[in-house]
Amino acid sequence: MPRLFLSGGVQDKRTEHKMDAILNWLINDVPANALAGLQFEATRYATGTLGVFFGIWIFLEPLLKSRKIRKPTPRRRQIQMELFNSFKTICVFVALDIAIFDVAQAGVFKKYDDIAEYGQLWYWLSIPVAILLHDTYFYWAHRAMHHPKLFKTFHLTHHRSHNPTPFTAYSFAVGEAVVMYAFVPLMMLIMPIHGSALVIVLLIMIFKNALGHCGYELFPRGTTHHPILKHMTTITHHDMHHERANGNYGFYFTWWDKLMGTEHPDYEARFDAVTARRSRKIAPQTA
Ligand SMILES: [Zn+2]
Numbered sequence: 673m674p675r676l677f678l679s680g681g682v683q684d685k686r687t688e689h690k691m692d693a694i695l696n697w698l699i700n701d702v703p704a705n706a707l708a709g710l711q712f713e714a715t716r717y718a719t720g721t722l723g724v725f726f727g728i729w730i731f732l733e734p735l736l737k738s739r740k741i742r743k744p745t746p747r748r749r750q751i752q753m754e755l756f757n758s759f760k761t762i763c764v765f766v767a768l769d770i771a772i773f774d775v776a777q778a779g780v781f782k783k784y785d786d787i788a789e790y791g792q793l794w795y796w797l798s799i800p801v802a803i804l805l806h807d808t809y810f811y812w813a814h815r816a817m818h819h820p821k822l823f824k825t826f827h828l829t830h831h832r833s834h835n836p837t838p839f840t841a842y843s844f845a846v847g848e849a850v851v852m853y854a855f856v857p858l859m860m861l862i863m864p865i866h867g868s869a870l871v872i873v874l875l876i877m878i879f880k881n882a883l884g885h886c887g888y889e890l891f892p893r894g895t896t897h898h899p900i901l902k903h904m905t906t907i908t909h910h911d912m913h914h915e916r917a918n919g920n921y922g923f924y925f926t927w928w929d930k931l932m933g934t935e936h937p938d939y940e941a942r943f944d945a946v947t948a949r950r951s952r953k954i955a956p957q958t959a
């Protein structure tokens with residue numbers, strides 16, 4: 673048999689196997705991973721945003737009237753737009769879940785399943801470490817997206833919510849959704865994290881995100897002067913970011929904004945004014 677023909681035959685067989693593997697991936701793996709990703713991403717989104725919406729906007733609203741940061745209450749059309757954008761964000765997250773699933777299976781990430789591998793101490797420490805890393809990633813990614821050359825493509829969609837609602841949390845353009853998603857695989861490349869610790873971090877992220885956009889100040893009076901609490905970003909902190917579309921870029925903590933001089937000079941006064949309102953007669957500031 674001519675050698676050329678033989679090698680061609682082997683090549684054909686290899687191509688055939690590759691085609692089979694791709695078809696098998698498309699028919700079996702992709703739908704299964706898509707379903708698992710969709711279940712997780714949709715549940716996480718719904719738990720955070722609906723939890724904050726029903727908890728703050730419906731049940732606690734009568735008690736929190738004086739803590740409404742700005743009027744007017746966003747219109748239904750804004751919430752519809754945010755829900756539509758959130759649906760797109762979830763689709764992007766699921767697509768990226770599918771894309772990185774095989775990379776994860778190949779053992780590229782440092783995610784682990786047996787707590788004994790790194791011990792109890794690291795299990796609990798890994799959660800605040802992940803939060804600190806996310807805070808730094810968020811500050812710089814967020815600031816970068818405010819660059820005039822990037823703002824329109826990446827971040828304008830999020831800022832269409834001038835006065836935010838809990839559903840603003842995922843109201844992203846496709847590009848911003850990719851940037852927001854990228855933190856988790858990057859983090860798993862550099863630090864070991866147990867699967868359940870990762871779920872806790874992801875839940876903290878969505879709750880902090882939805883609360884930061886809820887429009888009602890929940891932190892106690894005096895927070896910005898308290899030696900420990902002053903380092904936390906309050907609801908007013910991110911609300912002012914949406915109101916003015918600049919400054920106050922931090923997510924969990926205020927230290928990057930303080931260090932880089934990007935905190936609004938009147939942030940503390942604004943927070944104090946919002947939390948000083950005791951009576952319903954003192955109306956929230958009109959946007
Ligand atoms: Zn925001």
Ligand SMILES: [Zn+2]
Binds near residue numbers: 814818827831913917
């Ligand atoms: Zn922004």
